[in-house]
Amino acid sequence: MKVFDLIVIGSGAAGLTSAFTALGFGKKVLIVEKHRSGGECTWSGCVPSKGLINEASDVHIARQFADIKVDTAAILKRVRLISEGIYEHETPEVLEKAGAVFVQGGAEFVSPNIISVNGEQFQAKKIVIATGSSPMVPPIPGLDAVPFLTNDNFFEQDSLPASMVVLGAGAIGMELSQAMCRLGVKVTVVEMTPEVMFREEPEFSAIIRDKLTAEGVSFYLGAKASKFERSELGVKVYAEQNGKEIIVEAEALLVALGRSPNTADLNLDAAGIETDRGIKVDAYLQTAAKGVYACGDVAGPYLLSHMANFQGKIATMNAVLPIRRKANYEHVAWATFTDPEFARAGLTEAEAREQCGDSIRVYNYDFDKLDRAKTKAGDMGRIKLITSRKGKVLGAHIIGKRAGELIAEVQVMKTLGLNFAKLQGVIHPYPTYADALRQIAQQVFLDNLLNHPVVRFFRWVGGIFKSK
Ligand SMILES: Cc1cc2nc3c(=O)[nH]c(=O)nc-3n(C[C@H](O)[C@H](O)[C@H](O)COP(=O)(O)OP(=O)(O)OC[C@H]3O[C@@H](n4cnc5c(N)ncnc54)[C@H](O)[C@@H]3O)c2cc1C
Numbered sequence: 001m002k003v004f005d006l007i008v009i010g011s012g013a014a015g016l017t018s019a020f021t022a023l024g025f026g027k028k029v030l031i032v033e034k035h036r037s038g039g040e041c042t043w044s045g046c047v048p049s050k051g052l053i054n055e056a057s058d059v060h061i062a063r064q065f066a067d068i069k070v071d072t073a074a075i076l077k078r079v080r081l082i083s084e085g086i087y088e089h090e091t092p093e094v095l096e097k098a099g100a101v102f103v104q105g106g107a108e109f110v111s112p113n114i115i116s117v118n119g120e121q122f123q124a125k126k127i128v129i130a131t132g133s134s135p136m137v138p139p140i141p142g143l144d145a146v147p148f149l150t151n152d153n154f155f156e157q158d159s160l161p162a163s164m165v166v167l168g169a170g171a172i173g174m175e176l177s178q179a180m181c182r183l184g185v186k187v188t189v190v191e192m193t194p195e196v197m198f199r200e201e202p203e204f205s206a207i208i209r210d211k212l213t214a215e216g217v218s219f220y221l222g223a224k225a226s227k228f229e230r231s232e233l234g235v236k237v238y239a240e241q242n243g244k245e246i247i248v249e250a251e252a253l254l255v256a257l258g259r260s261p262n263t264a265d266l267n268l269d270a271a272g273i274e275t276d277r278g279i280k281v282d283a284y285l286q287t288a289a290k291g292v293y294a295c296g297d298v299a300g301p302y303l304l305s306h307m308a309n310f311q312g313k314i315a316t317m318n319a320v321l322p323i324r325r326k327a328n329y330e331h332v333a334w335a336t337f338t339d340p341e342f343a344r345a346g347l348t349e350a351e352a353r354e355q356c357g358d359s360i361r362v363y364n365y366d367f368d369k370l371d372r373a374k375t376k377a378g379d380m381g382r383i384k385l386i387t388s389r390k391g392k393v394l395g396a397h398i399i400g401k402r403a404g405e406l407i408a409e410v411q412v413m414k415t416l417g418l419n420f421a422k423l424q425g426v427i428h429p430y431p432t433y434a435d436a437l438r439q440i441a442q443q444v445f446l447d448n449l450l451n452h453p454v455v456r457f458f459r460w461v462g463g464i465f466k467s468k
Pocket residue numbers: 009010011012013014015032033034035036037038039040041042044045046047049105106107108130131132133151172262265266295296297298302303304305306307308337
């Protein structure tokens with residue numbers, strides 16, 4: 001039996017980070033991949049979705065100047081080429097050149113340190129499970145009898161249909177609905193919660209819903225899908241909204257209702273690995289089986305590529321080095337690439353109030369004050385910054401152009417524990433979107449000053465004399 005220092009099961013964002021981390025420490029690494037290296041991010045997630053969003057954005061701009069015909073077949077082909085381009089840096093050959101052994105096939109556990117792939121057994125001191133997640137397809141009557149798309153096959157379509165029902169107004173539903181609508185698809189979204197993007201600040205979610213509505217996307221909110229039927233056009237979706245039945249019909253259906261962890265084929269019982277919503281891990285990302293770690297979507301709790309990288313590194317370092325580092329999620333951040341973009345770091349206002357009480361400070365900044373935004377008609381944006389009583393960042397929410405880039409500056413302040421007021425002294429080029437953050441910092445600085453005990457004392461004394 002071949003023996004390794006580390007076996008990595010799955011070569012998506014988490015698995016690749018894990019393998020490269022271990023290789024960097026000179027370890028003998030086996031990578032086992034059932035499908036294609038690169039995983040969801042490269043083939044059916046971040047990369048093709050952002051590729052499609054970029055194409056749709058160009059079309060949206062072009063339509064303002066000319067009556068153009070959109071060739072969605074050519075667009076989807078170009079999107080697939082982007083995935084191929086990223087894959088060039090993640091192929092089995094590249095991984096083997098970097099020093100890993102790559103085996104194609106599905107891995108299953110034989111014991112906590114032995115796996116079987118295509119009937120052959122491999123042993124390792126440590127194992128990292130990074131098998132990702134799959135689209136969650138709930139057992140709603142009729143769903144198994146109608147043709148439907150998920151992110152797994154969405155980007156493989158030859159061309160886009162004329163109409164589509166999108167089930168779920170989460171990250172996938174919103175990004176793809178706007179992109180498809182811009183490319184000429186009549187999109188109807190059916191979402192069971194009362195608002196889109198349930199993880200975001202509600203007022204920001206409403207802004208994005210209004211924007212998509214204005215562009216032509218139709219929404220049924222508070223509507224839970226209850227039945228599906230084939231129809232002459234394609235598919236009929238039945239949903240319950242406020243006790244009434246609604247029926248939406250379209251050529252195609254996209255199911256974007258969340259994810260299920262890929263655990264079923266792993267024979268986890270043989271290794272004593274436990275699951276709840278995904279593979280159960282401790283703070284060090286170790287599973288119930290000693291020496292077996294899990295990271296990325298299969299473990300959660302944040303199903304994001306950069307969190308898969310973050311966890312992949314920690315899990316692997318804990319596995320191969322004599323250190324133990326906890327995965328700390330205090331500084332999680334993400335961006336949703338609708339137009340305008342959405343980005344979030346840390347707590348919402350409600351969460352901050354629950355944790356810190358009403359001593360928190362909330363700064364709301366509108367881009368109508370920002371010169372850079374004024375240079376482009378219709379450029380909207382908003383920032384909500386939530387700080388502690390002393391000015392340290394608890395949460396930040398940005399909607400607007402380049403929100404995904406802007407949040408990085410807040411992330412640095414937050415992660416390094418710097419007082420946000422410090423940013424007021426940092427020179428920002430003019431006119432930029434980032435200058436909005438400097439302007440907010442100016443206000444935090446002033447509030448810090450006004451809250452300083454000495455200043456408060458003199459203001460109090462001043463108040464006494466004034467009242468006399
Ligand atoms: C449409 C869409 C857009 C997204 N956009 C973003 C975004 O913009 N930003 C962001 O941060 N995140 C985004 N995500 C989420 C991101 O794609 C995932 O969080 C990330 O890819 C998870 O990486 P992973 O390594 O955990 O899993 P995966 O990438 O799924 O990799 C798991 C790998 O394991 C393999 N595997 C499974 N079972 C076995 C087995 N038994 N044996 C061997 N191999 C196995 C699979 O074939 C796969 O290659 C998006 C997701 C979707 C669906």
